[in-house]
Structure formats: structure tokens, C-alpha cells
Amino acid sequence: MCLAIPARIEELNDSGNAIVNLGGVRKEISLALLDEVSVGDYVIVHVGYALQKLDEDEAKQTLAAFAEMGQLDELRAELMESGT
Amino acid sequence: MKYVDEFRDGELAKIISANIAQEATAVSGYNLMEFCGGHTHAISRYGITDLLPANVRMIHGPGCPVCVLPIGRVDQAIRLALEYSVILCTYADTLRVPASGGLSLLKAKARGADVRMVYSTQDALKVARDNPEREVVFLAIGFETTTPPTAVAIQQAAAENLNNFSILCYHVLTPAAMHAILSVEGGKTVPLNGFVGPAHVSTVIGSKPYEPFADDYNKPVVIAGFEPLDVMQAILMLIRQVNDGRAEVENEFTRAVTREGNLKAQHIVDEVFELRDSFEWRGLGSVPDSALKLRSKYFSFDAELKFNVDYVPVADNKACECGAILRGEKRPQDCRIFAIGCTPDNPVGSCMVSSEGACAAHYTYGRFRQIPIVAEALS
């Protein structure tokens, strides 16, 4: 039940709810726990409530960190330097 | 950016996996606990253990709300449904949790109890509005992610004078359980080098509540998202902390988790709930200050008080190892009846019910790989 998924806000309605797109399915969720949500934002939806907004810049930085080669990179650099 | 596929990329997984293989050099190994059932599920589903060197061992934690619910708590809900004829609303996961007398909420339903599955607390409120002549009880379970939605529902019910609505409040707290894991009486704790911290719980409570585990217990904590690459990167970050002799709270899930968390949700929870002195967990026993109850101004919405149904502790099935598994002492395949007498279709213990339960995750994704458990490896 904790398997909450990111969903895109498609529409805001008067009752403080939003329509989200959850993997192709449109669903009404509550925004009672989150301020300042706009159409196009991605939110984490859990048991029918938006829990938190997702930050695109942070997501990009995290993805960039995945690609860092850590010690392998250093190793390669050392090998290059030593001319092997 | 869809926030899903990007975090399941196979090429990136290879890079992280190579980094882990390079850097996991400690001979004593790395025993890392993923606290949360969501991570347990991801680890099994994506076969992450297969991408880890043999000296990196993942230990499942107690962060599966259905798994830690003791039998006596399910019994309370069943009694309300069968003896008091309430409409009992619940999340799907609790329906099949084995209770006393061979019952579960689902089997009680077959006996005529009015048990209804809801997706959200809003659905439970609707059932109460639509059935003013009936009592409607919502079985409120879960960690800090499901607590704010329950709090919102209580505030709404109070505002609407929805007097036929009440809850069985079984909301529990993540930091208290982590504390319990690290301080099991008799010092029989599992040797742990660090925690993968929960994703969604942390979106609500922030990273701050984990700081005592780094500062006081000297255990690194890395909060991770629920996608496979998130979990792998968090494992790498933990390995790096162990290698450097650091114990810090680090955040891999910065796209959704801040140090302070969701303050609005925290305020709503605080307005509605206060700490219970003590609450019994399956596997961990009674843990002080580890669960919530309604504040006195909301007592009329407390089903335990309203119907006077006391909690009666009940021992687990003798064959079931759920308790030891929830403490990280045993693995699902150490249970004698795993996959034989106990399957997701016919669960004997709670860990076989929810897809986040350690036994159900192992069963469903066929990860029966034999890894020597820590206790053996150490002796």
C-alpha cells in the first residue's frame, strides 16, 4: 500500500481536488496536504492524496549522479595518464 | 521527465552496479537494512540482490504496515464488523491478514460482515455520508504516509458532524521502530552497518528525524526513492559512508524529500493525533511512543472508545517466523512453511499478505537465492 507513484496534475477543480494522470488513468485526488500545486506539476500520490511535489532540477541532478563512474573513472584516468 | 522510466534505466544500473562492485571492499561486509516495505518490494521485483556482490547483504526491515499489525488488532476490526454490525472500511492490503480463529476480514465478509475496501479516506467518508443510519468504521493503518490522509478525514468528519464515522487508529511511527530495531533487549540485535531510509514516509517527515540514528547510534542513513536505481545508488552511498567511517543522514531522494518534510501535513497530523504511550508491534513487541491516538477533542471518532472493544494480545502461529523476519534476524526462506504451507493465496503470517511483505516479495519474484545469513557468517 506504500507503492505510491508520481502523477501529473492535469486539472484543478473548485473543491480543492485535482485530476491526475496515473499511467493513463484519470483519477481525482485530494490536494489537502499540499499548497501551491499547478497544472503540469508532478506529485507523489498516496491513497488518494498528493503527498509531495517532485522537483525536476533535483531529479536531473540525481540522474547525473547515477552516471558518475566513481572509482572506475579515476582508474581509467590513471591508466590514461600512465600511457597504457 | 516522467520520474519513472528514467530511474529504471538498465545502462545506468550497470554503472552503479560496477561502482558498488569496485568499492565494496570491506572484508567484514556490509549489512544494510531497507526499513521500508516499498524498498523490499523493489529489491525483489528488480532482482537488485543479483546485482550486488556477496558481501553486501540487504536485510528487510519492519516497514510494512500490514506486516507489523498484530493478530489482536485485526481481531478488533473483525469483532466490530461481526458483533457490532458496523460497516468496516479498509485498505485492500488488510483484508487477507490472518486473524484469530482462522478468520480474516475477507473471511468475515463471507460470513456476512459488511467489510468494504476503500482506496482513500475520502471514500470512507462517502460511505458514512451515504449510510447515515449505520455506523461506519475506518481501519486506519500505516506509517507516516497514510496518517495525514486519516487526519484530514477526521477534521472533515468533525466539521460535518459526521457522527456515524469513527476510526480504529493503528497508525505507527517509523523512527520509533528503527529505534526498537537498534535496541532490542538483551543486545540480540542484528549487526547493521546502515539503513536505506524510506521514500514516501520521508516526503512527509523530512530527513531530520533520522539524525539521531547517525549521531547517537553511529548508523549511516540514506533516504532513497522507490525506483531500482534509487535503491542501488543509496546502497552505494551507504558503502561509501561505511568505507569512510562516516555516519550521516544523506538524501538520495532530493526530488521529493527535504530536511523539514511536508510541514502542512505535519501540522494537520499534530492537530488530530498525539502519541500513544505504547503500542504492540508484531515482531517488535510493545514499543513506547511508537503509535498515534486521537487527541481528546476527537475522542468521539475513536472506535475503540465508542464501541468499547479492547485490544487482546494473541500469539502468532507457532510455525510463523514473521517476528524474527521483521526484526531482520531471519529471512523468508528460513521459515519452515515458506512457499509450502504459506503462500500469498493462503497466507499464514502477515509477511505473506502485502506485496511489500518480505515473504510475499520473495515468493512472488522467485528470489529464493541462498545467501548465508549474517549470524552464520559471523560465527
Ligand code: SF4
Ligand atoms: S512464510 Fe508465512 S508463516 Fe513463514 S514467516 Fe513468512 S508469512 Fe510467516
